[in-house]
Structure formats: C-alpha cells, structure tokens
Amino acid sequence: MxxxxxxxxxxxxxxxxxxxxxxxxxxxxxxxxxxxxxxxxxxxxxxNGVARSLRTDTTRTVGLVIGDILNPFFTELARAVEDEARSAGYSVVIGNADERPGRQDHYVRTLLEQRVDGLLLCPTAEITPLVRDVVRDGGPLVFLDRTLPGLDVPTVRADGTAAIGELVAHLARLGHRRVAFVSGPALLSTGRERTEAFVAALRANGLPVRPEYLEAGDFQAASGRASAARLLDLPEPPEVIFAGDNLMALGALDEIRARGLAIPGDVGLASYDDVPWFTHVDPPVTAIAQPVQDLGRRAVRALLERIARRPVEPEVLAARLVVRRSCGEPGPDRGAEDLAVRPLGAGPQGGDLTKEGSGPA
Amino acid sequence: MxxxxxxxxxxxxxxxxxxxxxxxxxxxxxxxxxxxxxxxxxxxxxxNGVARSLRTDTTRTVGLVIGDILNPFFTELARAVEDEARSAGYSVVIGNADERPGRQDHYVRTLLEQRVDGLLLCPTAEITPLVRDVVRDGGPLVFLDRTLPGLDVPTVRADGTAAIGELVAHLARLGHRRVAFVSGPALLSTGRERTEAFVAALRANGLPVRPEYLEAGDFQAASGRASAARLLDLPEPPEVIFAGDNLMALGALDEIRARGLAIPGDVGLASYDDVPWFTHVDPPVTAIAQPVQDLGRRAVRALLERIARRPVEPEVLAARLVVRRSCGEPGPDRGAEDLAVRPLGAGPQGGDLTKEGSGPA
DNA sequence: CCGTTTCGTGTAAACGATTACACGCTATCC
DNA sequence: GGATAGCGTGTAATCGTTTACACGAAACGG
CATH class of the missing domain: 1.10.260.40 (lambda repressor-like DNA-binding domains)
Known part of the structure; x- marks a missing residue:
C-alpha cells in the first residue's frame, strides 16, 4: 500500500x-x-491511522462498553453516543459485555490497549480488579447509566426515584395493594436504587412491603421469566409485577402468556425502560422512560471534558412515567383519588404523569 | 505510561x-x-496495541458496518458476528450507517484508515465510489445480508424466496386476494429480491398483481407508516399488508392502530424479519425469520478466509415462515385448502410452515 | 544596501513495539 | 579436546506517520 x-x-x-x-x-x-x-x-x-496514532498519541476514538447489545435500551444509548461522538470528530468502538464481568474486562483491556482516547463504561455488577486499576490510574473514564459503589468516577445516569414513586401511586390509585418488583443485581446502582425507590414508594403509599415480592433478576429476559414464575406460584401472588428493565418485562410477559393469564385482569405488568413495541402489546405496557438520547449525549460531552483533563460533575437526569393500560384502566381522571396518597410534592392531578391516548376509539 | x-x-x-x-x-x-x-x-x-499494529501490520480487528443500529435484525446480527469474531481472537468495530450512503462511507473510510484486518459490510442502497474503489483494490471485504448489483464481492445472505412463496400461499389459503407489499430500496438485493419473490408468489397463487399495492419504502419505520397510510387510503385497500422488514412493520402497525383498525379483521399484517416482541403484539405477527446467528457466524468465517487470502464462495441461507395470527386465524388444519393453490413443491399440508401455538389456552 | 522577518520547504528524530541477526555460553559428539 | 550445535539473550533496524529544527530565498524596514 x-x-x-x-x-x-x-x-x-x-x-x-x-x-x-x-x-x-x-x-x-x-x-x-x-x-x-x-x-x-x-x-x-x-x-495509515495506526502510524498516525502512534506518533500523535491520540486515536480520535472512544470506547463504549455496554451491558447487552440485545437490549434496546443499550442500542438506543449506543446510537446516541455514536451521534454525539461523530459530530465531535470521534469514532466509537462498541464492546458488548453481555452483562458478564469477564467480557467487560476483555473489552476494557482491548480498548485500553488499542489506546482509545476515552472510555464510556456501563459497568457490570461486579467490581473487577481491572476496573479498579483503571479508576486508580485515573484514565479518561466515565460511567454511563450505572455507578459502582465506592468508586469515584464521573457518572452520567438517570434517576427513576420520582417516576417509581409516581408509578406506585398510580397503582395504589387503581386499587392494587400487592405489588412485586423484579430488580436487577443489587451491586449495580440501577438495581439497588430502583429497589430502594420501590420500597420507599410502597411505604409512602401505605402498601405492604413483602420480602417474597422482591425478586432479584439480572436484567436478562430469562431471569424475568423465572422471577415471574416464582411470583405467580406464590400462595398469594401479586396483583402487579413491576420489572426492573425491559428485557425482564419481556420475560415476565412470556411467562404470563404461557400461563394463559389475562393482563391486567389476572396480573398487571409495568416495566422500567420504555421501548417502541410496548405500545403494541396487548394491552400496551405502562413503563418508565429514561431520557436515553440525553444520557448518551451528555456522557460523550463529559468524556470529552475528561479527555481534555478538565474536571466534570456527575450528572443525574430524571426518568418519567408513561401510563398505559397494562396495570388496569386508568379510568376517568377523577375517582380513586381518595384511595391514593398523593405522590411526593405532586399537585391534585397526581403529578405530571404522562398520559398517552389509550389507543384507537 | x-x-x-x-x-x-x-x-x-x-x-x-x-x-x-x-x-x-x-x-x-x-x-x-x-x-x-x-x-x-x-x-x-x-x-501499546497501536505500536504493535504498526510493526506487525495487523490489528486483529474486523470492521462491521451495519444498516441501522436501531433495527433489532442488525443488532442480533452484530451480536452473532461479535461472538464468532471474539472466539477467533478478533475484536469487532461496529459502524452504524443509518442507511445513509454518506455515513456508510464515513465508516468504511475510518475503518480502512484504522487498518482493520477485514471488513464486513451491509451495503446501503447506493454504490458509492468509495465502495467501488475498495472492491477494485480487492481488500478483504465481505458483504453481509445484502449484495449490490454488478459488484463481485463474496456475500453471505439469506434468501426468502421460498418463505415468501409459503407466506403468499398461506394468505391465499386464508382467502385473501388483495395483498400489498412494502418493499425496501430496489437497489438493494434485499429490496429487489423480496419484491420479485412476492410478485412471483402472487402469480403462482393466482392472485392479482396490482402496481398500487407495491409500495417502496426504505427499511425505516417512518416509511412503513407512510406506505401503510397510502395503501389504506386506496379506494380499494389491501386485505393484508406485508412489510419488507420489521421496522416498516412497526410503522405500519402504528398507522393501523392510529386509524383504529382491527387486525386481522380490517387489515392483516405480515413482516419480513422476526423479532422477539412479535409474539406479544395483539395479535401475534406472522413473520419470515432469517437465520441471523448463522448469517453472522458464516460471514465472519468467510471474512477470515479472505484475510488468509483464500478464496470463498458466496453463501445463501434459507429464511423460514413463522405463522401467527395477524393475517387471520390459521384455523383447523383442513378447510380452505381447496381455495389455495399449493405452494411450489409442497405436500398436502402446504409445506413445512412453522406453526406456533396460538397463544394461551 | 544590509540586517531581519517571513515563508515555503526539507532533513531527520521521534512514537513503542517486533524481530532479523549476531553473539557468547554450555552441552554434545567424535 | 576441539568442532559444532543449540539455547538464551542483546543490538539495532523497521513499520508510516508527525513535527522540531534548519535553511535558503524573498520581502521588508531602517
């Protein structure tokens, strides 16, 4: 050549x-x-970019290690990261950790060896020695979507506490009392936080907190299905299953369908993460939507700041509730209001829930 | 360092x-x-991988340029490619062309400059000068999922001709005569072939071929919705809309829902590409499934052969029909059989359609 | 008219690894 | 015991760029 x-x-x-x-x-x-x-x-x-990179000690490339490439949440995120990076003149190399610490490390190592200028990491549950090392060495690293406890790394993520509060209030208003949650791994901020928010919301709305309604999944469809099965096998099964991410919701849906149960008649379903097809499920799935575009965009900006050796603040964006019909008919705007404890700091309408049109008519 | x-x-x-x-x-x-x-x-x-690559003139990295990262078909494909490549000791750098020739070229150029050892390309509709150059220079390039006319490049793809034949036969058997197709770009093999197969199948089953039932989309959701709108506005709208890929099916679904039409009562829907959530739509969507895993795996193997400067044969795998309920109740196995022309070389059962359990109960 | 900029260009030293070649030492074989 | 092979190691060239530095010519100011 x-x-x-x-x-x-x-x-x-x-x-x-x-x-x-x-x-x-x-x-x-x-x-x-x-x-x-x-x-x-x-x-x-x-x-020859390789030679150039060697000489200039810069690759104009950032690495992005996501949790699971089959999870639409992450692909949307990747898309957003990609767009922002490209417009800043950077390429993105994506690594798919498949929620496995080993794979994550494989990619972190590879990307580091390939001398990416910066690294965006959606860390898997475990804190691996490698990640700890990288953090200690202070390379340009930004956590995306998730934090790990005890690691001081700039992070861009969404907080669903308020939205979960609204969701539980919504459920209470519909008359549900037995609500179960299928959480992600407790080590992950996204797992832990959602569980805590859920429990707090239960308390705030005067609903019982039952340990057997707290299932621990791993953010994959199979675990959602298994958890749903265990919940439905309970002597007193929950009235609503709230899945901690969209894949586990898919798994739960599989299990509910397999048992021939009606939604929301026999059991209601809600999901953290909103994905395009939720609208088309029967019935459409009530979900909590994260500001994915924004998450990606800001993560890249933060990383570029770090690459330029400027300090960056952690960023926390808000998720929002999207009410559909999978937990019961929201019904007319009045009614049931007396049953419900008003969500934290919400007005008479019960907070600024986004209400979507309830389909054709 | x-x-x-x-x-x-x-x-x-x-x-x-x-x-x-x-x-x-x-x-x-x-x-x-x-x-x-x-x-x-x-x-x-x-x-330092950069220095090593410069010296050894090898990066142990392959590039993968996909059509659209938001399309589950491509993410599944990426996943498969990734797995196979990793087990061969290669990393994959993914570029998202977003179905735009400009973006595709951006990535092809970037990846080539980064000296990937080989390139897997799902080409966008247009044959760009860059791609033509690369093909001429004979670098290790393999087309995946799609071919471009007149370009002599080893290709790994799926052929849906037989499956489309089965689908149309299935529709005919259900008594449908007015069937529309929303195709992808005619320049793409995946666009052209599916259209041709569809028209041929119409003829073979004695169904009318109406030009106004042949819509041209671009494999994106929006075009699916627009096409569906045009079809439904026709003085004599089709009884079934067959979308050329899963995103256009999603778009069509949006439009059908927005009009408050019942599926399959008012209009039936079928899709090329099968995705996990099709099972959960109301009603579950009849689709043609591609052997995505195999596609990815074989593409990588072919590319590795080319990297080793060994010749490779093009590979064509078969897609298969998955009958669900969105085009009408398949009904008991007998009946309607007299109405239908038997699909090409099929037995009395109408070929080896995969029939899924029709939901709960 | 001579020093000093300014401008366009060239020469050669990096960057951080791999690897051909050379070299000294020990063990082996007649 | 001396030639020889084999083994472990070191020296230095190399990959294809970028870029610090030098240099000659032209332009300019006093």
Missing part, C-alpha cells in the same frame, strides 16, 4: 510537505498543494 | 526479551520470564 513517501516522490516534494497538505498544519503554496493532492488521488493513498 | 523499555530496565533484561516473554515467541528461561512478569505487574504495563 502506498505511503506518504510514495506520494512525496510522485509529487516531487518531501514527506513533511505531504503531511502539511493533508492536515493543513502549515501554509503550503497553492501549486504544491495541488501537486500533492493529485499524487494522493492517483495513488489512491489512504493515510 | 510505562513501555517495554521500562519493563526491560526494571527486569534487568533487554526489550527483545520482554517482547519474547509477552508473546512467547521464543524460549526464555523460567527465571527471566518470572522477573519480566513481575516487572510487568509492578508497572501495570499494558502493551
């Missing part, structure tokens, strides 16, 4: 001049520039 | 020896090996 040298020779200039033309890093006569460009075109020269 | 030199100094050996230990490319005394390893650990040395 042709290199600068060949181009230089053909254009009758030095390699330095070629480089100057290509990066316009210094003024060059219009005439030589033309000759160089012609030579480049003629040889079909493509600069 | 520490380099081989530092390690060498600390271990009291030469850089060559360090390299030998790290790649065990030559025998080294057990004792020196230990010293080197100790030094590596102490310094937290991480080899």
């Amino acid at each position: 042709a290199g600068v040298k060949d181009v230089a020779r053909l254009a009758g200039v030095s390699v330095a001049t070629v480089s100057r033309v290509l990066n316009d890093s210094a003024p060059v006569t219009e005439e030589t520039r033309a000759r160089v460009l012609a030579a480049v075109a003629e040889l079909g020269y493509r600069p | 520490a380099g081989v030199k530092d390690v060498a100094r600390l271990a009291g050996v030469s850089v060559a020896t360090v390299s030998r230990v790290l790649n065990d490319s030559a025998p080294v005394t057990e004792e020196t090996r230990a010293r080197v390893l100790a030094a590596v650990a102490e310094l937290g040395y991480r080899p």
Whole structure:
C-alpha cells in the first residue's frame, strides 16, 4: 500500500510537505498543494491511522462498553453516543459485555490497549480488579447509566426515584395493594436504587412491603421469566409485577402468556425502560422512560471534558412515567383519588404523569 | 505510561526479551520470564496495541458496518458476528450507517484508515465510489445480508424466496386476494429480491398483481407508516399488508392502530424479519425469520478466509415462515385448502410452515 | 544596501513495539 | 579436546506517520 513517501516522490516534494497538505498544519503554496493532492488521488493513498496514532498519541476514538447489545435500551444509548461522538470528530468502538464481568474486562483491556482516547463504561455488577486499576490510574473514564459503589468516577445516569414513586401511586390509585418488583443485581446502582425507590414508594403509599415480592433478576429476559414464575406460584401472588428493565418485562410477559393469564385482569405488568413495541402489546405496557438520547449525549460531552483533563460533575437526569393500560384502566381522571396518597410534592392531578391516548376509539 | 523499555530496565533484561516473554515467541528461561512478569505487574504495563499494529501490520480487528443500529435484525446480527469474531481472537468495530450512503462511507473510510484486518459490510442502497474503489483494490471485504448489483464481492445472505412463496400461499389459503407489499430500496438485493419473490408468489397463487399495492419504502419505520397510510387510503385497500422488514412493520402497525383498525379483521399484517416482541403484539405477527446467528457466524468465517487470502464462495441461507395470527386465524388444519393453490413443491399440508401455538389456552 | 522577518520547504528524530541477526555460553559428539 | 550445535539473550533496524529544527530565498524596514 502506498505511503506518504510514495506520494512525496510522485509529487516531487518531501514527506513533511505531504503531511502539511493533508492536515493543513502549515501554509503550503497553492501549486504544491495541488501537486500533492493529485499524487494522493492517483495513488489512491489512504493515510495509515495506526502510524498516525502512534506518533500523535491520540486515536480520535472512544470506547463504549455496554451491558447487552440485545437490549434496546443499550442500542438506543449506543446510537446516541455514536451521534454525539461523530459530530465531535470521534469514532466509537462498541464492546458488548453481555452483562458478564469477564467480557467487560476483555473489552476494557482491548480498548485500553488499542489506546482509545476515552472510555464510556456501563459497568457490570461486579467490581473487577481491572476496573479498579483503571479508576486508580485515573484514565479518561466515565460511567454511563450505572455507578459502582465506592468508586469515584464521573457518572452520567438517570434517576427513576420520582417516576417509581409516581408509578406506585398510580397503582395504589387503581386499587392494587400487592405489588412485586423484579430488580436487577443489587451491586449495580440501577438495581439497588430502583429497589430502594420501590420500597420507599410502597411505604409512602401505605402498601405492604413483602420480602417474597422482591425478586432479584439480572436484567436478562430469562431471569424475568423465572422471577415471574416464582411470583405467580406464590400462595398469594401479586396483583402487579413491576420489572426492573425491559428485557425482564419481556420475560415476565412470556411467562404470563404461557400461563394463559389475562393482563391486567389476572396480573398487571409495568416495566422500567420504555421501548417502541410496548405500545403494541396487548394491552400496551405502562413503563418508565429514561431520557436515553440525553444520557448518551451528555456522557460523550463529559468524556470529552475528561479527555481534555478538565474536571466534570456527575450528572443525574430524571426518568418519567408513561401510563398505559397494562396495570388496569386508568379510568376517568377523577375517582380513586381518595384511595391514593398523593405522590411526593405532586399537585391534585397526581403529578405530571404522562398520559398517552389509550389507543384507537 | 510505562513501555517495554521500562519493563526491560526494571527486569534487568533487554526489550527483545520482554517482547519474547509477552508473546512467547521464543524460549526464555523460567527465571527471566518470572522477573519480566513481575516487572510487568509492578508497572501495570499494558502493551501499546497501536505500536504493535504498526510493526506487525495487523490489528486483529474486523470492521462491521451495519444498516441501522436501531433495527433489532442488525443488532442480533452484530451480536452473532461479535461472538464468532471474539472466539477467533478478533475484536469487532461496529459502524452504524443509518442507511445513509454518506455515513456508510464515513465508516468504511475510518475503518480502512484504522487498518482493520477485514471488513464486513451491509451495503446501503447506493454504490458509492468509495465502495467501488475498495472492491477494485480487492481488500478483504465481505458483504453481509445484502449484495449490490454488478459488484463481485463474496456475500453471505439469506434468501426468502421460498418463505415468501409459503407466506403468499398461506394468505391465499386464508382467502385473501388483495395483498400489498412494502418493499425496501430496489437497489438493494434485499429490496429487489423480496419484491420479485412476492410478485412471483402472487402469480403462482393466482392472485392479482396490482402496481398500487407495491409500495417502496426504505427499511425505516417512518416509511412503513407512510406506505401503510397510502395503501389504506386506496379506494380499494389491501386485505393484508406485508412489510419488507420489521421496522416498516412497526410503522405500519402504528398507522393501523392510529386509524383504529382491527387486525386481522380490517387489515392483516405480515413482516419480513422476526423479532422477539412479535409474539406479544395483539395479535401475534406472522413473520419470515432469517437465520441471523448463522448469517453472522458464516460471514465472519468467510471474512477470515479472505484475510488468509483464500478464496470463498458466496453463501445463501434459507429464511423460514413463522405463522401467527395477524393475517387471520390459521384455523383447523383442513378447510380452505381447496381455495389455495399449493405452494411450489409442497405436500398436502402446504409445506413445512412453522406453526406456533396460538397463544394461551 | 544590509540586517531581519517571513515563508515555503526539507532533513531527520521521534512514537513503542517486533524481530532479523549476531553473539557468547554450555552441552554434545567424535 | 576441539568442532559444532543449540539455547538464551542483546543490538539495532523497521513499520508510516508527525513535527522540531534548519535553511535558503524573498520581502521588508531602517
């Protein structure tokens, strides 16, 4: 493959001049520039990014390690990260950890060896020694979507506490008292926080907190299904199952369907994470939507700041409740209101729930 | 950051020896090996992949440019590619073309400059000069899922002709005569072929071929919705809409719902590509499933062959029909049989349609 | 008219690894 | 015991860029 040298020779200039033309890093006569460009075109020269990176110690590339590429939440996130990075002149290399610490480490290591300029990590449940090392060495690292306890790393994530509060209030208003939650791994902030928020919301709304209604999943569909099965096998099964992410909701849905149960008649379903197809399920699934675009965008901005060695503040965005019909008919706006404890700091309407049109009519 | 030199100094050996230990490319005394390893650990040395790649002219990385990262078909594909590549010791860098030739070229260029060892490309509709160049230069390139006309590149893809034949036969058997198809871009093999197969199947089953029932979409949800709108606005709207990919099916579904139409009562729906949530739509969507895992796996294998400069044959796998309920109740296995022309070479049961359990009960 | 900028260009030294080649030492074989 | 092979190790060239530095010519100011 042709290199600068060949181009230089053909254009009758030095390699330095070629480089100057290509990066316009210094003024060059219009005439030589033309000759160089012609030579480049003629040889079909493509600069060797590897050599350039070695010399400049910069790859204009950021790494993104996501939890699970089959999870629409993460693909949307990847998309957002990608867009923002591209517009800043960076490429994104995606690694799929598949929620496995081993795979995560594999990618972190590979990306680090490939000398990405920065790393966006949605950490898996376990704090691996590798991640601890990287944090200690203070490389440009930003956590996305999740934090790990005891690790001081800038993080961009969404907080669903308020939305979960609204959801539980909504459920209480519909007359439900037995509500179960299928959480993610407790080590993950997204697992722990959602559980805590859920329990707090139960208390705030005067609903019982039963340990057997607290299932621990792993954010994958299979665990959602297994948890749903255990819940439904309980002597007194819950009236509503709230899944901690969209995949576990899918799993729960599978299990509910397999048993031939009616939603929300026999059991209601709600999900953390909103995905496009929730609208088309029968009935449409009530969900908590995260500001995915924003999450991705801000994470990239934060990372670029860190790459520029500027300090960055952690960012926490708010998730919001989207009420549909899978937990029961919301019914007319009045009614049931007396049953419900008003959500934290909400007005008479019960907070600014987003109410979607309830389908055709 | 520490380099081989530092390690060498600390271990009291030469850089060559360090390299030998790290790649065990030559025998080294057990004792020196230990010293080197100790030094590596102490310094937290991480080899510089950029430098290594420059020297060895190999990156152990393949590029994958997909059509659209929000399309579950492609993410599943990416997942499969990823798995296979990893087990062969390669990393995958994913580029998201977003079905735009410009973006595709951006990634092809970037990946080529980053000197990936090979490139897997799901080409967008247009044949860009860049792609033409790359093909001409004969770099290790494999097309995945799609071909482009007139370009001689090894390709791994699925053929849905037979499955589409079965689908149309299935529709005919259910008594439908007015069937519309929303195709992808005609320049893409996946667009063109599916349309041709559809038209042929119509003819084979004695159904009318009406030009106004042939909509051209672009594989994105919005175009599916727009096409569905046009079809439903026709003086004589189709009885079934068959979408050329899962995103356009989602769009069509949106439009059908927005109009408050019943499926399959008012209009039936079928989709090319099967995705997990199709099972949970009301009613579950009849679809044509591609062997995604296999596609990804074989594509990687083909690419590795090309990287090793061995010749590879194009591979064509078969898609298969998955009958659900969105085009009408399949009903008992007998009946309606007299109405239907038997699909090409099918037995009395109408071919080996996969019939899924029709939901609960 | 001569010093001093300014401008365009070239020469050569990095960047951090791998690896061909050379070298000294020990064991082996006649 | 001396030639020889084999083993472990070190020295230095190399990969393809960017860029600090130097240099000659032209322009400019006093």
